[in-house]
Amino acid sequence: MDAIIIETIVKAALVIAVFSALAGFGTFIERKILAFMQRRLGPMHVGPFGILQIAADGIKLFTKEDIIPQHANKFIFMIAPIITAATAFIALAAVPIFPEFTVFGYTIHPIVADINVGILFILGAMASGLYGPLLAGMAQANKWGIIGSARTAILFMSYEVVTGLSLLAPIMLVGSLSLIDFNAAQTGGVGEWLVWQQPVAFILFIIAGFAETNRTPFDILEHEAEIISGYATEYSGMRWGMFFIGEYANMITISFMASLIFFGGFNEWGILPGGLAILLKVSFFFFLMLWVRASWPHIRPDQLMWLCWKVLMPIAILNVLITGLVMML
Amino acid sequence: MSLNKFKDRNVGVQNYTLIEHEAFPQTGGEKFARVLKRTIKGELFVGLWVTMRTMILALFNGEIHTVKYPFEKLPISPRYRAIHDMLRLLESGHYRCIGCGLCEKICIADCIKMDTKYDENQRKEVTEYTINFGRCIFCGYCAEVCPELAIVHGGRYETASQQRASFSIFDDMLTPIDALKEQKEYPGFGAVSPNADDNIKKTPLAY
Ligand code: SF4
Numbered sequence: 447m448d449a450i451i452i453e454t455i456v457k458a459a460l461v462i463a464v465f466s467a468l469a470g471f472g473t474f475i476e477r478k479i480l481a482f483m484q485r486r487l488g489p490m491h492v493g494p495f496g497i498l499q500i501a502a503d504g505i506k507l508f509t510k511e512d513i514i515p516q517h518a519n520k521f522i523f524m525i526a527p528i529i530t531a532a533t534a535f536i537a538l539a540a541v542p543i544f545p546e547f548t549v550f551g552y553t554i555h556p557i558v559a560d561i562n563v564g565i566l567f568i569l570g571a572m573a574s575g576l577y578g579p580l581l582a583g584m585a586q587a588n589k590w591g592i593i594g595s596a597r598t599a600i601l602f603m604s605y606e607v608v609t610g611l612s613l614l615a616p617i618m619l620v621g622s623l624s625l626i627d628f629n630a631a632q633t634g635g636v637g638e639w640l641v642w643q644q645p646v647a648f649i650l651f652i653i654a655g656f657a658e659t660n661r662t663p664f665d666i667l668e669h670e671a672e673i674i675s676g677y678a679t680e681y682s683g684m685r686w687g688m689f690f691i692g693e694y695a696n697m698i699t700i701s702f703m704a705s706l707i708f709f710g711g712f713n714e715w716g717i718l719p720g721g722l723a724i725l726l727k728v729s730f731f732f733f734l735m736l737w738v739r740a741s742w743p744h745i746r747p748d749q750l751m752w753l754c755w756k757v758l759m760p761i762a763i764l765n766v767l768i769t770g771l772v773m774m775l
Numbered sequence: 776m777s778l779n780k781f782k783d784r785n786v787g788v789q790n791y792t793l794i795e796h797e798a799f800p801q802t803g804g805e806k807f808a809r810v811l812k813r814t815i816k817g818e819l820f821v822g823l824w825v826t827m828r829t830m831i832l833a834l835f836n837g838e839i840h841t842v843k844y845p846f847e848k849l850p851i852s853p854r855y856r857a858i859h860d861m862l863r864l865l866e867s868g869h870y871r872c873i874g875c876g877l878c879e880k881i882c883i884a885d886c887i888k889m890d891t892k893y894d895e896n897q898r899k900e901v902t903e904y905t906i907n908f909g910r911c912i913f914c915g916y917c918a919e920v921c922p923e924l925a926i927v928h929g930g931r932y933e934t935a936s937q938q939r940a941s942f943s944i945f946d947d948m949l950t951p952i953d954a955l956k957e958q959k960e961y962p963g964f965g966a967v968s969p970n971a972d973d974n975i976k977k978t979p980l981a982y
């Protein structure tokens with residue numbers, strides 16, 4: 447019993463340390479890739495190829511003054527970023543990151559908690575992360591913040607139904623909510639990847655995932671050209687940084703989910719060992735998010751609602767129905 | 776063009792052409808059809824390919840447009856009007872300015888201040904010459920009017936300094952005597968035009 451507790455604490459600490467570092471690194475990668483796609487160089491001066499820019503940004507964020515506006519609701523204003531960052535890491539708890547491996551004769555499962563409703567847990571935790579922008583926008587006594595939180599509500603109501611329904615069909619096929627079971631269902635190589643059986647569900651999930659992580663083309667919460675910075679208008683320093691760590695951690699989580707559910711997870715991929723395979727897949731999905739951000743314009747909130755409720759949701763329901771019929775026959 | 780056309784203040788219709796675009800969808804069904812069409816036509820993937828191509832070219836073909844400014848600078852046009860230079864005569868090294876005062880007179884912002892006296896050879900000597908760059912509008916009239924090509928607009932465009940006097944004293948603008956060899960004839964504002972020789976007409980002496 448003690449061993450499990452200690453192991454879990456160590457794993458949780460590792461996940462937080464590694465993934466917040468990765469989130470910081472994600473901002474660097476994003477700046478670089480966007481720069482190359484726009485024929486720029488991106489950060490270049492701090493460290494080789496500007497890689498230490500992360501450290502410089504971190505120092506800047508940590509030492510900046512933490513401003514709380516006069517008429518803001520102080521308590522909510524202060525905890526809102528923590529909600530976003532914390533839920534992003536909580537969601538990661540149910541994600542199996544690597545295949546299990548053995549160190550000193552001790553088998554390690556690289557997952558903090560293998561709960562049998564893993565997918566539900568992740569979706570729930572990520573969804574509650576949107577309380578961060580919602581509360582932050584309303585607490586800061588700023589009209590752009592209010593618009594930002596109104597848009598958060600819109601976003602939340604729109605994508606959530608699509609995420610759930612799109613994942614329902616693969617869940618029916620596998621018959622489990624645990625990501626480990628999903629992984630185990632696709633052990634037979636590329637041919638058994640669920641994306642071949644559920645291409646529609648995959649596309650719907652990716653679209654909803656973009657909305658869930660608040661990425662272009664659905665970055666309506668804080669779109670600078672329209673609403674200054676939306677929910678983050680009044681934030682500065684580390685509180686602002688926490689929103690971003692949360693956003694990037696969420697991007698990583700969505701990339702993990704897409705790879706685990708539809709693309710064979712951490713099974714061996716040809717000659718590639720499982721750990722490397724999943725790293726490649728996750729990197730690809732992360733890159734896809736940056737790529738899309740560089741390429742596509744973003745859409746209006748009403749278009750998002752229209753898309754989610756009138757297009758994607760019917761398709762998702764049809765997909766579930768057809769999957770069910772095929773399974774029964 | 777007739778004068779009437781200029782007098783017509785009713786701007787808004789004459790010179791504008793409407794861009795052709797397909798009709799906007801009206802009903803929900805039409806909207807759905809448009810979404811479907813756009814999805815299947817793969818316009819979105821064209822967009823993805825454009826950025827990917829740019830990235831590949833940027834990474835492997837060196838098509839990066841960033842200029843790392845303080846370390847590398849873009850060439851500026853010779854007709855750029857930056858901080859003035861005072862040039863020297865190449866033979867003697869003496870400054871070219873003859874103290875005629877034309878530049879002071881023409882300066883539209885009234886920012887040139889000069890003083891002269893006769894030296895021992897009865898040649899005008901410039902005792903004081905400053906340009907107040909807080910007022911100069913860089914119009915180029917001074918360079919244009921100077922009969923000796925003494926004052927020209929140089930290429931120093933980085934004019935941030937702690938005080939404006941940093942650029943504006945005669946000796947700062949004058950070509951340093953040891954850099955006389957590097958002094959170039961100035962092709963820009965106020966310089967003699969390349970076909971100046973052709974334009975010279977003989978003045979008839981007899982009336
Ligand atoms: S550039 Fe124009 S404003 Fe400036 S010193 Fe010459 S004449 Fe005066």
Ligand code: SF4
Nearest residue numbers: 872873875876878921
């Ligand atoms: S116009 Fe030329 S020569 Fe005359 S005072 Fe000015 S700089 Fe000197």
